Amino acid sequence: xxxxxxxxxxxxxxxxxxxxxxxxxxxxxxxxxxxxxxxxxxxxxxxxxxxxxxxxxxxxxxxxxxxxxxxxxxxxxxxxxxxxxxxxxxxxxxxxxxxxxxxxxxxxxxxxxxxxxxxxxxxxxxxx
Amino acid sequence: xxxxxxxxxxxxxxxxxxxxxxxxxxxxxxxxxxxxxxxxxxxxxxxxxxxxxxxxxxxxxxxxxxxxxxxxxxxxxxxxxxxxxxxxxxxxxxxxxxxxxxxxxxxxxxxxxxxxxxxxxxxxxxxxxxxxxxxxxxxxxxxxxxxxxxxxxxxxxxxxxxxxxxxxxxxxxxxxxxxxxxxxxxx
Amino acid sequence: xxxxxxxxxxxxxxxxxxxxxxxxxxxxxxxxxxxxxxxxxxxxxxxxxxxxxxxxxxxxxxxxxxxxxxxxxxxxxxxxxxxxxxxxxxxxxxxxxxxxxxxxxxxxxxxxxxxxxxxxxxxxxxxxxxxxxxxxxxxxxxxxxxxxxxxxxxxxxxxxxxxxxxxxxxxxxxxxxxxxxxxxxxxxxxxxxxxxxxxxxxxxxxxxxxxxxxxxxxxxxxxxxxxxxxxxxxxxxxxxxxxxxxxxxxxxxxxxxxxxxxxxxxxxxxxxxxxxxxxxxxxxxxxxxxxxxxxxxxxxxxxxxxxxxxxxxxxxxxxxxxxxxxxxxxxxxxxxxxxxxxxxxxxxxxxxxxxxxxxxxxxxxxxxxxxxxxxxxxxxxxxxxxxxxxxxxxxxxxxxxxxxxxxxxxxxxxxxxxxxxxxxxxxxxxxxxxxxxxxxxxxxxxxxxxxxxxxxxxxxxxxxxxxxxxxxxxxxxxxxxxxxxxxxxxxxxxxxxxxxxxxxxxxxxxxxxxxxxxxxxxxxxxxxxxxxxxxxxxxxxxxxxxxxxxxxxxxxxxxxxxxxxxxxxxxxxxxxxxxxxxxxxxxxxxxxxxxxxxxxxxxxxxxxxxxxxxxxxxxxxxxxxxxxxxxxxxxxxxxxxxxxxxxxxxxxxxxxxxxxxxxxx
Numbered sequence: 001x002x003x004x005x006x007x008x009x010x011x012x013x014x015x016x017x018x019x020x021x022x023x024x025x026x027x028x029x030x031x032x033x034x035x036x037x038x039x040x041x042x043x044x045x046x047x048x049x050x051x052x053x054x055x056x057x058x059x060x061x062x063x064x065x066x067x068x069x070x071x072x073x074x075x076x077x078x079x080x081x082x083x084x085x086x087x088x089x090x091x092x093x094x095x096x097x098x099x100x101x102x103x104x105x106x107x108x109x110x111x112x113x114x115x116x117x118x119x120x121x122x123x124x125x126x127x128x
Numbered sequence: 129x130x131x132x133x134x135x136x137x138x139x140x141x142x143x144x145x146x147x148x149x150x151x152x153x154x155x156x157x158x159x160x161x162x163x164x165x166x167x168x169x170x171x172x173x174x175x176x177x178x179x180x181x182x183x184x185x186x187x188x189x190x191x192x193x194x195x196x197x198x199x200x201x202x203x204x205x206x207x208x209x210x211x212x213x214x215x216x217x218x219x220x221x222x223x224x225x226x227x228x229x230x231x232x233x234x235x236x237x238x239x240x241x242x243x244x245x246x247x248x249x250x251x252x253x254x255x256x257x258x259x260x261x262x263x264x265x266x267x268x269x270x271x272x273x274x275x276x277x278x279x280x281x282x283x284x285x286x287x288x289x290x291x292x293x294x295x296x297x298x299x300x301x302x303x304x305x306x307x308x309x310x311x312x313x314x315x
Numbered sequence: 316x317x318x319x320x321x322x323x324x325x326x327x328x329x330x331x332x333x334x335x336x337x338x339x340x341x342x343x344x345x346x347x348x349x350x351x352x353x354x355x356x357x358x359x360x361x362x363x364x365x366x367x368x369x370x371x372x373x374x375x376x377x378x379x380x381x382x383x384x385x386x387x388x389x390x391x392x393x394x395x396x397x398x399x400x401x402x403x404x405x406x407x408x409x410x411x412x413x414x415x416x417x418x419x420x421x422x423x424x425x426x427x428x429x430x431x432x433x434x435x436x437x438x439x440x441x442x443x444x445x446x447x448x449x450x451x452x453x454x455x456x457x458x459x460x461x462x463x464x465x466x467x468x469x470x471x472x473x474x475x476x477x478x479x480x481x482x483x484x485x486x487x488x489x490x491x492x493x494x495x496x497x498x499x500x501x502x503x504x505x506x507x508x509x510x511x512x513x514x515x516x517x518x519x520x521x522x523x524x525x526x527x528x529x530x531x532x533x534x535x536x537x538x539x540x541x542x543x544x545x546x547x548x549x550x551x552x553x554x555x556x557x558x559x560x561x562x563x564x565x566x567x568x569x570x571x572x573x574x575x576x577x578x579x580x581x582x583x584x585x586x587x588x589x590x591x592x593x594x595x596x597x598x599x600x601x602x603x604x605x606x607x608x609x610x611x612x613x614x615x616x617x618x619x620x621x622x623x624x625x626x627x628x629x630x631x632x633x634x635x636x637x638x639x640x641x642x643x644x645x646x647x648x649x650x651x652x653x654x655x656x657x658x659x660x661x662x663x664x665x666x667x668x669x670x671x672x673x674x675x676x677x678x679x680x681x682x683x684x685x686x687x688x689x690x691x692x693x694x695x696x697x698x699x700x701x702x703x704x705x706x707x708x709x710x711x712x713x714x715x716x717x718x719x720x721x722x723x724x725x726x727x728x729x730x731x732x733x734x735x736x737x738x739x740x741x742x743x744x745x746x747x748x749x750x751x752x753x754x755x756x757x758x759x760x761x762x763x764x765x766x767x768x769x770x771x772x773x774x775x776x777x778x779x780x781x782x783x784x785x786x787x788x789x790x791x792x793x794x795x796x797x798x799x800x801x802x803x804x805x806x807x808x809x810x811x812x813x814x815x816x817x818x819x820x821x822x823x824x825x826x827x828x829x830x831x832x833x834x835x836x837x838x839x840x841x842x843x844x845x846x847x848x849x850x851x852x853x854x855x856x857x858x859x860x861x862x863x864x865x866x867x868x869x870x871x872x873x874x875x876x877x878x879x880x881x882x883x884x885x886x887x888x889x890x891x892x893x894x895x896x897x898x899x900x901x902x903x904x905x906x907x908x909x910x911x912x913x914x915x916x917x918x919x920x921x922x923x924x925x926x927x928x929x930x931x932x933x934x935x936x937x938x939x940x941x942x943x944x945x946x947x948x949x950x951x952x953x954x955x956x957x958x959x960x961x962x963x964x965x966x967x968x969x970x971x972x973x974x975x976x977x978x979x980x
Binding site for chain 1: 145147148151152155158159162163165166171174175178181182185188189191192193194196197200201204205208209212213215216217219220221222227229230231232233234235237238239241242243245246249250253254257258260261262263264266269270274275278279282283286290293294296297298300301304305
Binding site for chain 3: 234237238240241244245249251252
């Protein structure tokens, strides 16, 4: 079998998963898309392992490990999504913007930007 | 053996064998299922189409003679991961039926990025592996026996580490969920 | 010890005392008073020894090269002649008296250690100026005196009056010092050396290319330091400092430094007739103006301040007619009796609780309460008014004699017009001086009215010091001119200093006229005085004298509405001056003129600069900051918090990189 078939299939699957990660709103849908990406990688690994006829079967072993880790990851990921849903009332990725400029962590630099300026102005006045 | 292999070997670039045809057909099905999974507005349907995609991949593994991995794929992915996802959807009260905001505002950028990466990678891969063929007629690469032998001879330590990781994940998931319950009880 | 070593020790001892006082003042408060008095007293003794050993012989010079400068080198040089050693004795005497007086005057002052150290530092600087043979070293002492004056005048810096006065003193003297320094450099360039001997040699041999300009530049510094018109406005306001400071700095020593400098460099000045004319006009205007102003002042110290300005005018006049012996003679006798007057004024202010003459004239028994002050100040005022046989008579007569000599055209290099100017001004001022001296005595000690509150006994040391200074006020004049005992002319240039008959008669006569006219005005106003009560006393009766003085100074404006004059209808000065009184009290509005001419434009310029800096420069600065800020705001908008946005950007970049790598490969 031409190696291009599994490789191209893996690439296309990966890109579809990529679209899902970047373009879906619900956190669980994002996790599903991540699973797609992982599976694409697994397919690639297996194909190359079979092609190279590796004695160690590193590709297949790694695929098994990847499957296992993906399972663990989805377990924890879903636990987190559930927590978020419980605390925020929604599991939309759009709503989780605490890292934003004017997010939950105080007013941030944008808010404090005016006061140091004003204070510096006053100081300059006083010494003038 | 070598004659049979030589006879079964493809005589040119575009001469597909049966395996290839099967592979391509199942591949198209898988891609289609994946595409629907990431574009449909019905959340539960997305999970179910994911099952189809993962199942298709299991078939691909079989075609690549990696039978152990195929069954592991079915067991773990289709069996537990998707079930977990469904549980998650249920517990987060995902709407049954169409939900209008399943796609974020970012989807046009996402399409662009995904398309660009697809084109790039396909181009690179096809250009690199223009003349490589997988030998499927030799010894089976992915049988249980072979997999077990390599796993417990060469990959024992990673295997054990992985089990620890699984334990950690298990404990972590329990702790995460449990804390929440305690807080709920206190408040 | 050699004469040079002794002379070198004279400035060094008070300097070490000052350094020790500044370092140890807080840590060892028990040592502060001995550290204040002993080095100064030792320096006085050594100065006297140096004077005796130097005698009236040839001048002693000693020098070591301090630093080569590439053009005109600077030497650490000593020049001892009659002028230098006698002035050093005067400085030592007055400084010792002032330090002793201050131990009682500022007994409770928390800043006494630094005060005493600064007075010692000042004394060391004055000794340096007097003994120095090199203009640069003299300049160092000159400037140190200036800064010590700033600190000491501002001793009561809690009060606005003292802060303003010290700043004004500093700035006005510095205004004179800038042309002075330029003149020193020009002089040294012309003469090729900073050594005074070298400069004088060059001057007498006519080698100075620009004597007039140099002399005028130097005169600017002299006018500032010695409070001559037009840079005299700082001295009356500097009375905001403690009285001992006024006695030392503003009567006897620092203001005398300018006169001393001209005396030392007299050949430079006599080389230019224009400079002599300018000096004579300055002296004349100063003498008459200050005499009139002194008649109108209400604050006892301001009267003495204007009096100092006028007497310095006499010395400047003597220098203008080319007679430095007369000038220094008057400097010596004036130093003694003016210091005595200031120290006595300190006692009087403490006893009365006020510094206002109007208030004192309404107190019945001030003379009885401060008898030492009354007698010694009486002696000193008589010396000031140039009544024989006190020292002031002889010294003033020597000045008038020199002026008369020059007016007759008998002095080489001095135009007779200069002589006439000085003579006329001197005679008019004699009347005015006698007038304000009498006024001061009568208002302070011959007041009538209810008894004032008792402000405690005057400390014995303050009174003792007054009597110590009374001795030279009485005797110096007579003794100085007796050839067998002292023979002052031999110490100086040899010019005759004894009074001539003509000037003596004129002088005594005019002085008596002044005394009698003032006395008449005083008695004429007696009825009005008892009818119009005036004045207020705010000083705490138990406070140390310095605190009483500070309160009195700060209260004067609050009570009378003006720092200088009061509305006393019985004031003989008001009667005598008539319409001039209002102008004379404010120093003929010179302060207002300076404010309008200099202060307001400078403040306006400063405001303009501030406006430009704040509105123009600052705008550009802020504008420069605006661009990065906008850029930052633009970049910050990428921080949406949306993970998918971040990831998209990341992956798009990765794809681009991959494409580049692939295409490049």
